[in-house]
Amino acid sequence: xxxxxxxxxxxxxxxxxxxxxxxxxxxxxxxxxxxxxxxxxxxxxxxxxxxxxxxxxxxxxxxxxxxxxxxxxxxxxxxxxxxxxxxxxxxxxxxxxxxxxxxxxxxxxxxxxxxxxxxxxxxxxxxxxxxxxxxxxxxxxxxxxxxxxxxxxxxxxxxxxxxxxxxxxxxxxxxxxxxxxxxxxxxxxxxxxxxxxxxxxxxxxxxxxxxxxxxxxxxxxxxxxxxxxxxxxxxxxxxxxxxxxxxxxxxxxxxxxxxxxxxxxxxxxxxxxxxxxxxxxxxxxxxxxxx
Amino acid sequence: xxxxxxxxxxxxxxxxxxxxxxxxxxxxxxxxxxxxxxxxxxxxxxxxxxxxxxxxxxxxxxxxxxxxxxxxxxxxxxxxxxxxxxxxxxxxxxxxxxxxxxxxxxxxxxxxxxxxxxxxxxxxxxxxxxxxxxxxxxxxxxxxxxxxxxxxxxxxxxxxxxxxxxxxxxxxxxxxxxxxxxxxxxxxxxxxxxxxxxxxxxxxxxxxxxxxxxxxxxxxxxxxxxxxxxxxxxxxxxxx
Numbered sequence: 001x002x003x004x005x006x007x008x009x010x011x012x013x014x015x016x017x018x019x020x021x022x023x024x025x026x027x028x029x030x031x032x033x034x035x036x037x038x039x040x041x042x043x044x045x046x047x048x049x050x051x052x053x054x055x056x057x058x059x060x061x062x063x064x065x066x067x068x069x070x071x072x073x074x075x076x077x078x079x080x081x082x083x084x085x086x087x088x089x090x091x092x093x094x095x096x097x098x099x100x101x102x103x104x105x106x107x108x109x110x111x112x113x114x115x116x117x118x119x120x121x122x123x124x125x126x127x128x129x130x131x132x133x134x135x136x137x138x139x140x141x142x143x144x145x146x147x148x149x150x151x152x153x154x155x156x157x158x159x160x161x162x163x164x165x166x167x168x169x170x171x172x173x174x175x176x177x178x179x180x181x182x183x184x185x186x187x188x189x190x191x192x193x194x195x196x197x198x199x200x201x202x203x204x205x206x207x208x209x210x211x212x213x214x215x216x217x218x219x220x221x222x223x224x225x226x227x228x229x230x231x232x233x234x235x236x237x238x239x240x241x242x243x244x245x246x247x248x249x250x251x252x253x254x255x256x257x258x259x260x261x262x263x264x265x266x267x268x269x270x271x272x273x274x275x276x277x278x279x280x281x282x283x284x285x286x287x288x289x290x291x
Numbered sequence: 292x293x294x295x296x297x298x299x300x301x302x303x304x305x306x307x308x309x310x311x312x313x314x315x316x317x318x319x320x321x322x323x324x325x326x327x328x329x330x331x332x333x334x335x336x337x338x339x340x341x342x343x344x345x346x347x348x349x350x351x352x353x354x355x356x357x358x359x360x361x362x363x364x365x366x367x368x369x370x371x372x373x374x375x376x377x378x379x380x381x382x383x384x385x386x387x388x389x390x391x392x393x394x395x396x397x398x399x400x401x402x403x404x405x406x407x408x409x410x411x412x413x414x415x416x417x418x419x420x421x422x423x424x425x426x427x428x429x430x431x432x433x434x435x436x437x438x439x440x441x442x443x444x445x446x447x448x449x450x451x452x453x454x455x456x457x458x459x460x461x462x463x464x465x466x467x468x469x470x471x472x473x474x475x476x477x478x479x480x481x482x483x484x485x486x487x488x489x490x491x492x493x494x495x496x497x498x499x500x501x502x503x504x505x506x507x508x509x510x511x512x513x514x515x516x517x518x519x520x521x522x523x524x525x526x527x528x529x530x531x
Contacts, residue, residue, distance in 0.1 A: 011401075
């Protein structure tokens with residue numbers, strides 16, 4: 001039998017899944033870090049995590065900028081998505097939001113350090129919205145690729161936001177344990193955020209499973225490739241480590257609110273949040289490599 | 292007009308041109324002259340293509356048949372690559388071409404992810420003769436030739452006159468007559484991209500196998516070598 005075909009690269013590799021994961025974590029870390037300013041009341045318990053949260057968000061932005069620029073074929077043109085802004089491209093919006101988010105992180109820290117409290121609340125609100133728009137736009141970036149069936153569903157941005165909510169809270173829980181800021185109220189808030197995030201992720205994972213199994217030829221091929229080449233990421237890292245393990249640790253509040261347990265569940269859900277994104281990214285691309 | 296384009300689709304608009312291609316698969320002999328002509332016209336580097344002819348044998352000896360499927364950018368009337376480009380580097384020409392501004396492209400590869408036909412590629416940075424590299428490239432329907440009253444290089448060289456090019460809006464053009472008078476199909480029309488490369492009588496087998504991994508030993512080996520070369524991964528996300 002004779003056969004001749006050309007082979008294609010998948011356009012987006014590990015750089016994108018790392019970026020999706022990191023920037024989502026930064027967005028929610030900022031939202032939680034600024035929650036005491038934004039809401040006050042019971043969220044004052046998160047005050048000890050404010051500076052670590054801001055530093056985490058800032059460090060991640062410092063990593064993500066060069067990572068994204070390095071990923072471009074023309075790194076010196078990294079400002080073009082803003083200079084030649086194209087309103088129908090989520091990537092243009094994302095570039096703009098990323099810059100504004102970074103500015104909010106720096107300004108919030110600056111005004112807080114200077115003791116100028118007046119701009120803090122607006123910066124907390126705007127920055128948190130921008131922070132959560134990071135996973136939203138990365139999800140939209142996939143969702144608008146309507147010719148890739150795995151991505152072209154409205155729940156992808158929702159999934160990315162939920163994963164970010166979990167991973168931001170998880171990162172702060174780990175930092176809290178390392179810094180020994182044992183505050184029962186803070187643990188209670190982080191526990192509630194993580195538990196609801198992981199539980200929602202489980203439902204979204206099941207939804208993905210069903211859409212693969214009942215989907216079109218392309219979806220089923222995607223499912224076959226995932227099970228063939230990325231089974232560890234799907235079943236072990238995403239489902240077992242990333243969803244079921246933290247769910248088991250967090251489901252009983254009396255156990256789940258202990259800082260050590262919260263941190264272990266946090267690390268597991270961080271692994272899952274990354275693996276789930278990687279799975280989604282490859283599942284959308286691999287079915288078309290031979291087309 | 293579909294959102295995000297820079298020009299209205301011109302198909303069926305009086306007084307405007309709408310360039311299109313018809314590929315008559317009854318005439319294609321799989322000689323690859325079109326691929327060679329395209330490579331020569333644009334100095335297309337090794338490992339990437341603006342146009343390709345997929346070949347597949349079907350059936351069992353002695354009842355076998357060889358199928359060909361020439362492929363290129365479909366210059367869609369509703370191109371997702373244009374809509375998704377963050378810098379408007381790729382744009383819709385008013386005569387139907389989907390073109391690329393190299394000086395604006397950042398090679399974020401969003402257009403490649405958006406294209407359902409895998410019709411785009413990244414030009415390597417290491418080119419010696421033509422210095423354009425590190426940007427996304429694609430078939431242009433040889434716009435530079437067509438604007439000088441020539442046909443695209445692949446059409447010019449096609450031995451069996453399988454590839455036919457012309458103005459779909461011109462009632463006297465061959466493509467208009469073929470699209471109007473023959474049963475033609477377009478690829479992945481269900482994706483809503485309104486592709487403007489029409490095929491006459493494609494074999495269902497070769498259209499169906501588009502998602503399939505290679506079956507023959509040689510093609511499998513080629514695929515494995517390709518992906519191994521590209522940083523040893525199953526796929527590769529960067530610029531070669």
